[in-house]
Each structure stands twice: as C-alpha cells, then as structure tokens.
Amino acid sequence: MSAYFFHEIPVCYISGFVAVRDPYSNLENLLNVVEAINCCPTSRTTNGFIFDFALFTGDVNRVLIRKADGFFTMAMPFQIIDYGANIVFIYDEYNLTIDSAFIxxxxxxxxxxxxxxxxxxxxxxxxxxxxxxxxxxxxLYSDVLSSLLLKDHGYFRFDDDPANQNARIHPRYHFDFFCTNSTGIKIGVNNNITSSFFIDLFDLNKNRPYMA
Structure with a gap:
C-alpha cells in the first residue's frame, strides 16, 4: 500500500465539503479533494499523524479526510501518478487528466x-x-459523469458527536455507513477513533482493527 498525506490545506477547500446525501455530493467532495491537491502541491507531508487529507493506493484505493469531529472516507476512482513534486490524477477508463477544466x-x-x-x-x-x-x-464528458456516478462510492464516516448523543440511539462515537445513498447503519463504539485506525484498515497486509 502507498499512502500520501497532505496538511495545511487552505480553508476554502476544507470548508468546501458538503454533506453527502446522494452520488452527486460524494462526487463534489471527491473533486474538491483533487482540486485542493492540484492547487496546493506544497501541502504534501510525510507526517502520517497530522494531516488534512490522505490518499491510499494499492489493494484499496481510498481518500481519508479529517474533519473537526472525526473523519470521512470514500473510494478513489482515479489513478494517482506520483512525480515527486506533484501528484497527477488520471481517469484511466477515459484516459483523461483530472485538471481544472475537467473539474x-x-x-x-x-x-x-x-x-x-x-x-x-x-x-x-x-x-x-x-x-x-x-x-x-x-x-464524452456526459459519459464520464455517468460512469463516475455509477461507481460504488464506498462513503462512510466516523463522528465524535457529543452534542447529539442520545444513549444507544445516537452514540457519541459512531460510524455511519451509507446504503442506497442514505445512512443505513450506525455503529457506536466506546472510544474515539484516530487516523491510525483507518491507516491499518486500508492496509490489507495488517491485522483487521477491532472497533471495541
């Protein structure tokens, strides 16, 4: 597995994420990540503990975004080419670079x-x-949109939500898994989750982390 970390992303991108209610909003968030990385190549860091975005490639291709109250993650449908000074995203199925025009x-x-x-x-x-x-x-680009919307977005999130906790109905620490583009499963956990949980989860060579 390869991992790429990005820190000190400008606020305009951090605040640009939308609540995921449908495949469109998930794609919007994905494009926001790519645009931020395209525009801020110097945000790349080797620190796997302090980051705003993380990309994982290999057996599992995903994006991990840190938010104020937890994390959210979704599948990464684009190929990542690492040139060292910058990363380029390619949509292999159509041989298109994910640049500002594409976005x-x-x-x-x-x-x-x-x-x-x-x-x-x-x-x-x-x-x-x-x-x-x-x-x-x-x-061509209408075909691209259809293709991206039909892919399994694999979105789920972890929330630390003390304001809305309600015993077993809405635990403070919980995962929301999305089925048919709405919250289908909420799983409460006893403790807060850190980035290392996700890094281990996305690396198929590591033991599976337990939530308890």
Missing amino acids: SYMKNAINTCREGAYSYDNVVYSLHESFGMEFNEAI
Whole structure:
C-alpha cells in the first residue's frame, strides 16, 4: 500500500465539503479533494499523524479526510501518478487528466442534474452552451459523469458527536455507513477513533482493527 498525506490545506477547500446525501455530493467532495491537491502541491507531508487529507493506493484505493469531529472516507476512482513534486490524477477508463477544466465540466454537469431529474441530453447541452464544446466532446464528458456516478462510492464516516448523543440511539462515537445513498447503519463504539485506525484498515497486509 502507498499512502500520501497532505496538511495545511487552505480553508476554502476544507470548508468546501458538503454533506453527502446522494452520488452527486460524494462526487463534489471527491473533486474538491483533487482540486485542493492540484492547487496546493506544497501541502504534501510525510507526517502520517497530522494531516488534512490522505490518499491510499494499492489493494484499496481510498481518500481519508479529517474533519473537526472525526473523519470521512470514500473510494478513489482515479489513478494517482506520483512525480515527486506533484501528484497527477488520471481517469484511466477515459484516459483523461483530472485538471481544472475537467473539474469545471463535472461541476457544471452536477449542477445541471440538480436543476431537475438526471438527463444525459441536458448535461450534453449544458456543456456545449457553457464551454463552447463541440457536441462529440460534450457527449464524452456526459459519459464520464455517468460512469463516475455509477461507481460504488464506498462513503462512510466516523463522528465524535457529543452534542447529539442520545444513549444507544445516537452514540457519541459512531460510524455511519451509507446504503442506497442514505445512512443505513450506525455503529457506536466506546472510544474515539484516530487516523491510525483507518491507516491499518486500508492496509490489507495488517491485522483487521477491532472497533471495541
């Protein structure tokens, strides 16, 4: 397993995450991570204990984001190429680099879908109108959006939530696992969880951590 850590990410990106309610919001958060790393290559650190974002590649490809009250994590669908001074994200299925243009196209497509029910044709037309794309290119990026939305996002989070704790109904320390894009399972634990729990969890060569 390879791990990449990033610290002192600007507040504009840290505050840019949205609550995950559907595949669109998960993709928004994923794009926010990639944009932050693209724009802040000097944020990379070797400190695996103090970080804002962490990327894991190998048998498990995931992103881990530290938040004020815990962590959240989701699958990373992009290939990571490490050039040392910077990291490049590639969507292998379409041989596309995840750069600022790609991110703008996807954000436009997500906003178009949120204006009504998902429509492949509406996404194509919006990309054509907004960016002056030829229709064949707009069709390509509409295909990319569909592909990303259909992938298993694997989102789950850990919360330290003393304000809302309510005995066994809403434990202070708990994991939220998402099924059909809403909270499906809440599992309470006795103690706070640190980043080392996730680092061990994502490394298939290590023993599985117990939550108790």
